[in-house]
Amino acid sequence: MPSFASLTALVAAVGLVAASPVSLEKRKAFTVEQVEKGKFIRNGAASVASTYLKYGKAVPANIAAAAAAQGSVAASPSDEYDSSYLCPVDVGGTTMELDFDTGSADLWVFSSLQPSSQTAGHAVYQASSSKVKSGYTWKISYGDGSGAAGKVYADKVVVGGVTATSQAVEAATSISTQFQQDTNNDGLLGLSFSSINTVKPKAQTTFFDTVKSTLAKPLFGVDLKYHAAGTYDFGFIDTSKFSGAVTYVDVDSSQGFWGFTASGYIVGNGTQSSTSIDAIADTGTTLLYIPLAAVKAYYKEVSGAKLDSTQGGYTFPCSATLPDWTAIIGGTKHTIPGKYINYAPISDGSSTCFGGIQDDSDIGQSIFGDIFLKSQYVVFNGASTPKLGFAQQ
Numbered sequence: 425m426p427s428f429a430s431l432t433a434l435v436a437a438v439g440l441v442a443a444s445p446v447s448l449e450k451r452k453a454f455t456v457e458q459v460e461k462g463k464f465i466r467n468g469a470a471s472v473a474s475t476y477l478k479y480g481k482a483v484p485a486n487i488a489a490a491a492a493a494q495g496s497v498a499a500s501p502s503d504e505y506d507s508s509y510l511c512p513v514d515v516g517g518t519t520m521e522l523d524f525d526t527g528s529a530d531l532w533v534f535s536s537l538q539p540s541s542q543t544a545g546h547a548v549y550q551a552s553s554s555k556v557k558s559g560y561t562w563k564i565s566y567g568d569g570s571g572a573a574g575k576v577y578a579d580k581v582v583v584g585g586v587t588a589t590s591q592a593v594e595a596a597t598s599i600s601t602q603f604q605q606d607t608n609n610d611g612l613l614g615l616s617f618s619s620i621n622t623v624k625p626k627a628q629t630t631f632f633d634t635v636k637s638t639l640a641k642p643l644f645g646v647d648l649k650y651h652a653a654g655t656y657d658f659g660f661i662d663t664s665k666f667s668g669a670v671t672y673v674d675v676d677s678s679q680g681f682w683g684f685t686a687s688g689y690i691v692g693n694g695t696q697s698s699t700s701i702d703a704i705a706d707t708g709t710t711l712l713y714i715p716l717a718a719v720k721a722y723y724k725e726v727s728g729a730k731l732d733s734t735q736g737g738y739t740f741p742c743s744a745t746l747p748d749w750t751a752i753i754g755g756t757k758h759t760i761p762g763k764y765i766n767y768a769p770i771s772d773g774s775s776t777c778f779g780g781i782q783d784d785s786d787i788g789q790s791i792f793g794d795i796f797l798k799s800q801y802v803v804f805n806g807a808s809t810p811k812l813g814f815a816q817q
């Protein structure tokens with residue numbers, strides 16, 4: 425039987441309300457609620473909700489709502505070709521249309537720090553000195569040669585009702601011409617791993633990593649669509665958005681990306697090619713970039729297709745019939761309908777179209793961008809061992 429002193433110390437140690445010694449003496453036993461290591465409750469509402477449940481009581485709606493956050497936001501094509509998808513985000517009280525990018529880790533926005541010539545037609549984040557993270561800067565360059573740089577603020581960011589009360593908001597002071605010309609896009613919201621966030625002197629967390637612990641489940645579901653608005657679901661999987669099972673595969677996050685391996689592919693109704701394709705799932709990349717051998721095998725089945733160095737990739741007559749393309753992931757088939765692989769005319773009004781499947785040789789890795797992702801419901805599971813899940817839409 426522990427001594428009175430040790431019991432008192434134990435009570436103090438676990439932070440229970442210290443009963444007066446007499447009452448402690450009277451209480452023959454008391455409960456110290458234990459939670460599994462690493463599963464401690466991270467928010468008050470969740471704690472209160474668990475107590476209601478513990479005593480078999482219904483959890484009031486307001487408490488349940490606050491306990492485990494979840495929410496959805498629309499992802500709308502930026503143009504008629506699905507070049508990118510934009511989502512409305514409340515950044516410090518201003519609604520901004522952001523490109524959610526699982527291939528990068530910075531949340532950066534057009535801002536009042538830029539010359540007004542660069543921000544015409546855009547929503548602009550009002551950078552206020554009271555919110556600045558003094559001495560912090562950021563600078564990012566993307567694979568297509570675009571880039572941006574600026575200063576860092578801490579502000580409230582709300583996505584589909586899920587709130588990050590103090591999110592690193594990277595306000596642009598300068599942006600590349602590609603971003604200046606894209607008048608639909610007010611910035612990027614990175615959803616890769618925070619390890620590649622570019623803020624100095626101290627890397628910041630992505631929106632997802634900032635809110636993860638408050639979410640019902642540490643994941644987000646991505647439902648991009650062909651020539652239509654889809655959604656990003658935070659904290660839950662919306663099973664109404666896909667048919668069949670979700671196939672999960674391991675993630676290699678060593679480069680900061682959602683890396684995975686496909687074990688092969690099928691062109692149309694042909695035979696399966698069993699070859700490992702190391703790729704990343706990147707919502708911020710428009711096209712599907714795969715090894716040259718697989719690209720050649722695909723366009724061999726498309727009449728009039730050719731590698732056009734002037735255009736920088738494979739093109740074909742816009743009237744061509746395109747075969748489906750199937751990736752084997754986790755032993756199951758995940759198919760892009762052929763029509764999704766016609767990206768866009770090479771120029772407005774042209775009858776020559778640019779292929780949605782292109783060569784990854786200059787990139788150094790395969791990239792499963794929107795051309796593939798829009799055929800699936802994709803689960804980005806950020807648990808301690810991350811996973812990627814794919815389900816045919």
Ligand SMILES: O=C(c1ccc(-c2ccco2)nc1O)N(Cc1ccccn1)C1CC1
Nearest residue numbers: 527528529565566567568620622706709787
């Ligand atoms: O655009 C990027 C990209 C994204 C983030 C970063 C970065 C640097 C530092 C932190 O993040 N660097 C990139 O380059 N792609 C797609 C890509 C790469 C090359 C050619 C075409 N597309 C990254 C996901 C692979």
